[in-house]
Amino acid sequence: MALDIAAAPFAPSFAGMPLEQVLPALDVVPPAAAAGTYRVWLAANPASPQRFAAWFNLGVLLAQDGARAEAMEAYRQALALKPDLYQASVNLGLALEAEGQAEAALSVWQGAPQRGPRCSTSAAGCWKARSVMPRPSRRCMPAC
Numbered sequence: 454m455a456l457d458i459a460a461a462p463f464a465p466s467f468a469g470m471p472l473e474q475v476l477p478a479l480d481v482v483p484p485a486a487a488a489g490t491y492r493v494w495l496a497a498n499p500a501s502p503q504r505f506a507a508w509f510n511l512g513v514l515l516a517q518d519g520a521r522a523e524a525m526e527a528y529r530q531a532l533a534l535k536p537d538l539y540q541a542s543v544n545l546g547l548a549l550e551a552e553g554q555a556e557a558a559l560s561v562w563q564g565a566p567q568r569g570p571r572c573s574t575s576a577a578g579c580w581k582a583r584s585v586m587p588r589p590s591r592r593c594m595p596a597c
Contacts, residue, residue, distance in 0.1 A: 467497035472507055479510075488514040505535035512544060521548045537566045 467475070475494055479487040491511040495504060512527030528545035531538055542565030549558040 467494045469498070470494070472498075472501065472503040484514050484517060488518070505531045505538060505541075508534065509538060509541050509544075512541065516544065516548055521552055524548050525552075539565060542566075 472494065475490060479490060482490070488511055491507050491514070495507050495511070498504065498507075501507075508527050508531035512524045512531065515521075515524035515527055525545055525548045528541045528548065531541040532545070535541075542561055546558040546561040546565075549555075549561060
């Protein structure tokens with residue numbers, strides 16, 4: 454199923470609204486409602502520099518719901534907007550691996566940027582340590 458964010462009916466109410474004003478409400482709604490809100494926000498804010506975070510967060514919610522194909526597309530959208538978003542590379546790789554595409558997952562991880570100076574591992578190493586990855590958040594994690 455393709456992501457049809459343009460069909461969001463209440464998109465005008467989110468036009469120009471910064472994502473950080475939307476995030477607090479998403480912590481208290483069911484995941485499906487949060488995913489719908491991200492879709493609406495994305496449709497209403499086509500030029501926002503925060504779109505990468507909304508795509509990433511939508512991907513997390515879709516992955517948690519088992520919609521891996523849609524989650525992978527959301528992670529790819531996030532990476533298209535912010536290629537150094539390490540977390541999106543990790544999550545995309547994990548989704549690919551779960552779909553039985555181990556080589557594609559390794560390729561994503563190997564092509565991912567190194568984590569920041571405080572961190573000691575690259576994205577390519579995450580396939581070894583995926584069992585210790587933190588539980589995904591509905592919010593974009595700060596870059597390490």
